[in-house]
Amino acid sequence: MKRTIRTTALTVGALVAALGLPAGAAHADGTAPRVDLRTLIVSDGGPSTGAIAAELDAAGTPYTEIDLTRAGRPVIDAAFLADTVDGRPRARFQAVVLPDDNPFPANSPEMAALAAYEKTYDVPQVDAYTYARPQAGLQLPTAGGYSGSVDGVEAQVTAAGKAGPFGYLSGAVPFEDNSPTVAESYAYLSQPAAGADFTPYVDAPIPGQSGRRGSLVGEYRHDGRRELVVTFVYNQYQQQFRLLARGIVEWMTGGVHLGASRNYFAVHVDDVFAADDRWDTQLNCTPGDVDCPIGQGTPDPIRMTPADVDYATSWEQSHGFTLDLVYNAVGSDDERADHNGADPLADKLIADRDRFRWVNHTYTHAFLGCRQDVSVVPWKCETDQDGATEWVSRQDISDEISVNRAWGEKAGLPLDDTELVTGEHSGLRVLPQQPDDNPNLAPALADNGVTWLASDNSRDPEQRRVGTATTVSRYPMNVFYNAGRAGEQVDEYNWLYTSRAQGGSGICEDNPATTTCLPAPLDTATGYTDHIVPLETRIALGHVLANDPRPHFVHQSNLAEERIAYPVLDGVLDGYRALFADDTPLVNLRMADIGTEMQRRSAWQSALSAGQVTAYRIGDTVTVSAPDGVDVSATLPAGTTLAGQDFGTAYAGARSGWTASAGQPLAYSLPASAPAAPASPAAPGTTVTGPVTAPAPHARIPSGVTARSAPTTAH
Known part of the structure; x- marks a missing residue:
């Protein structure tokens, strides 16, 4: 059915007045409005607005989301968008994200209110995924363009981008x-489109159109x-979005926003x-490990x-x-005992x-x-005659930590005594055999001044307290600890991830959610x-591009013999270098610094969720209030001072960082080079012309975008 599109002119004088702005005299005196550092996301449940929301969540950037599919949602009108605080006009949102260029019905007062608001306060709008059409500054795809798959x-x-x-x-x-x-x-x-003020920022070749390129991201x-x-269209996990997410946020906020995003990698x-x-x-x-019955096979160490x-x-x-x-x-010590005191390694x-950096892994890996x-x-947990679990003692745990530390200190290893990785992340809960932490773990950690304790992200992903210590979850790479050669790695991989009929373990039949x-x-x-190698590279690079500081881990066996870890690490580092400019390096932190970053984020997110953070811009001053501690x-433009x-510190062309709060406003x-804030609200009687009443045609969303596309390691 052919859709009729009508173009009208919207007079916004009444809307400007309804936005709660001062009348003519107040406009004339140059009163600068207050613009709150918060984004409005209008969602239709699609993956693209969800991806932008996820990006803001990860960075710690506040937003308000309105789900158009939810009954009883707030109505977007002048009162919702703006008001007055202490006699000063306030824009409640610094940016607007829509699922397309106009998700509302024809002649929608909500779209009219948004258009008036954006013009009044110079607030930018992101069309998260929209059909190419003149109303969005582009020619129709049928006019020498293309619509279809862009896989690969x-x-x-x-x-310009x-x-x-x-x-x-x-x-x-x-x-x-x-x-x-x-x-x-x-x-x-x-x-x-002809006559449109449109600047492509990201483009791609138009199939069948020699030398012509079409816009994928551009400013209208x-x-x-x-x-x-x-x-x-995209979801939050796809590499193409992860590469562009930072730029989308920087464009819509003018580089002035709460929260920060960097690309981290530690191994x-x-x-x-x-x-x-x-x-x-x-x-x-x-053989020699717990997955083989006692006495079966002959251990062959790497x-x-x-x-x-x-x-x-x-x-x-x-x-x-x-x-x-x-x-x-x-x-x-064992090597020296077996070889007359010699250990060349x-x-x-x-x-x-x-x-290198060095981390205590306990003396014997017990x-x-x-x-x-x-x-x-x-294996299973041993129990006493009353059926109670028998635990490794506090003294035994403490000895494992302290003896290894003393050995390292004698050898002159540059240690941070607050860090610890227990063997197999043991002491912490592990299902199904041990659903609780060893109750002797926390006091032993305190005895040794351990404040950062590694956990396995595949089974214990959330940062949590263990007595005086805080966990730092690590990503296990599917480069196995018991493989020094590629053939061994593939053989075990086949065993784990193929069906019983194919000679495998059947884990995938028992757990269809296994992604590998x-x-x-x-x-x-x-x-x-x-x-x-390509799969593990993609998984790890996905973590890097998601503002995720958690470290990855492999084993010394993977640096021995055929050195099978390096192709994956090369894939991540070389792939990253090919994608990013020099001012956006990988951030390579040690474990304690990663733990601190994660802990700060948790406290910041809690304060945001509780409504305890206030942030706004007036002219060239950004004021932020947060709870004491x-x-x-x-993230602010280069040249910002406090x-x-x-x-902050320089990253990706901006400055970002953490500032301690004592409960008093930070200014x-x-x-002067920062994008200008509106000097005063637009005067009543101005007009917004254009197709604000023309809803966007439905844009196609393939099935591969509706769910996570990148598999995650399950081993």
């Missing part, structure tokens, strides 16, 4: 194509308003100095050599990256100790939870390079 397409940031909100990118914006059977992306590619200026027009290498047992490709278990240390230090230098070595000193690591009964597979399941076994000669997170001092002074 490499888009490009334009010169690099000079504007996407300057932190090197240029390429590759679109994912993870499955040949799933439609993951859809876009409308077209060029600016009309009727005193500004819109960021996005014509491709822990567990079991250093020790050896890791090897996977047995015939038995499908690991241990680094001095040459592996040389490789690691050279690799670090070439990549400008520091590894965190998580060590068990017993490995060296330990000698080399100690000689090169300042090339399991510090319940006492394990390993006579059965899977295989339709058929991988080739042991090529499966690591062709499947596992809650550090304030903000109490006469430069604010940030923006530089």
